Amino acid sequence: MEFSLRFPGRILFGRDERHASADLIARYGARVALVRGRSVDWADTLEDALREAGRTVEVIISRGEPSYPDLRDALERLREMRPDCVVAVGGGAVLDLGKALAALIPAASDPIVHFELVGEGRPLNAPPLPFIAIPTTAGTGAEATRNAVIQFPEHRRKVSLRDDRMMASLAIVDPALTDRCPRAVTLASGLDALTQVIEPYLCSRANILTDALCRDAIPRAIHALVQLMAEESTNARDEMARASLFGGMALGNAGLGAVHGFAGVIGGQSGAAHGAICGRLLPGVLQANRAAVASDAAMVARFDEVADWLGEGLAVAWTDAFTALERQIDEWGLPRLGAMGVDSDEIEEIARLSKSSSSMAANPVTLGEDVLCDILRAAF
Known part of the structure; x- marks a missing residue:
């Protein structure tokens, strides 16, 4: 049987593993793009810890399922910032938005060409930024996948951006973040x-x-x-x-x-x-x-x-x-x-x-x- 395997660069799994996040993220550079859900309180703690460590943090709030217009707006903001890495804290939709941003910020072409069905499904023309995934729900497994699902309202479709290099550099899975969901x-x-x-x-x-x-x-x-x-x-x-x-x-x-x-x-x-x-x-x-x-x-x-x-x-x-x-x-x-x-x-x-x-x-x-x-x- 022939097969190939792709996994995140590093996986931390266990209760309280989230407490190592700021120190690990800080190693990826001075400028951090933090993508988060609206109701994820722990993201505030992480943001504060990164700022205390001397990192510049640009926050992107994900409001529900990410759409292509949302993605374009966030890309415009973050390309000006030139982050060294992208961190996503939240459910699967948040992780998908963060993963797509990490993939597309360095890309020189029009983002649409890299999407399946609505675009041409082209491979990325530049390596993605390091992506750190911290899920707060237990369902999508997006911290361990190489695609991001984005909604295209004008096409009434959800479409994947997919590239082998989109796998997370680091996935921190702390089940405590799902408590009382x-x-x-x-x-x-x-x-x-x-x-x-x-x-x-x-x-x-x-x-x-x-x-x-x-x-x-x-x-x-x-x-x-x-x-x-x-x-x-x-x-x-x-x-x-x-x-x-x-x-x-x-x-x-x-x-x-x-x-x-x-x-x-x-x-x-x-x-x-x-x-x-x-x-x-x-x-x-x-x-x-x-x-x-x-x-x-x-x-x-x-x-x-x-x-x-x-x-x-x-x-x-x-x-x-x-x-x-x-x-x-x-x-x-x-x-x-x-x-x-x-x-x-x-x-x-x-x-x-x-x-x-x-x-x-x-x-x-x-x-x-x-x-x-x-x-x-x-x-x-």
Whole structure:
């Protein structure tokens, strides 16, 4: 089996690892671009520590899902500053914005040419700045991936900027930063983390290392999510942060599948939260894919492994695991697609556009447009 591996230059994982951030970031230079979410209190502490260390800090506030106009505005500010590195503190959207800025600040060309679908998908023409990722949610695994997802409102699409050199120089994953995360965010991000360890395990480009990461993470993710939906738990927060990190490492070195193939299109059209979309579609995609691979004994065995792990976490028989996951998601209160603002009249268009996404290309089997439409209808 042939495969290549890409990981962050250095990963620090564990409670209280955030306290090493300022000293480590200061080593990257005198000028720091700090990209942060609005409600991340710890980012204030980090900013103060960097200024006390004599570093110049330019702050970019990320307000929700990053759009291309947001990216262009931030680029204009930061190119004047000429930062030595970019630090992102926040959820997946914040990390994506920071990653894109680190990639594009040194680039001499029009940024649009480097994006897939809406541009030409060209490789970067200059090395990115060092990027330091500090996630405050456990879901996207963006601290360990080599792409940034940006929304293009005029195209109603979410599109990736992708280059092998966009991998973080340093990823600091401190589960304490996810403590007391709101329940709705915990649910959506947790389902995203679960999806991102299941899809790489089942995708057409899985390899022996990503398999090892996913086999460890899938049982942890479902058990942690069940616990967090019942009560706050430090141990479950730690387990979910680990699963999220492993998911980012796995998807970046294998691939994803139909859930994420749908999610980019739906998110771009509706503005619905990425993790919520993934969670709502995961059970239906699992069932459709399992039916489609019925004649492939090796793939059937993989699906049955996933069903066994999910069944154990949900305390149901493995034979009922995929339908039980959907029932449980309903009980946890995750909205259906219609309630997220997705228009049911656009089902056929969503299915058509999703077929061309990069994530769909790694799905374990090619699903027909009629099957894709059935999955979407069942999620309304």
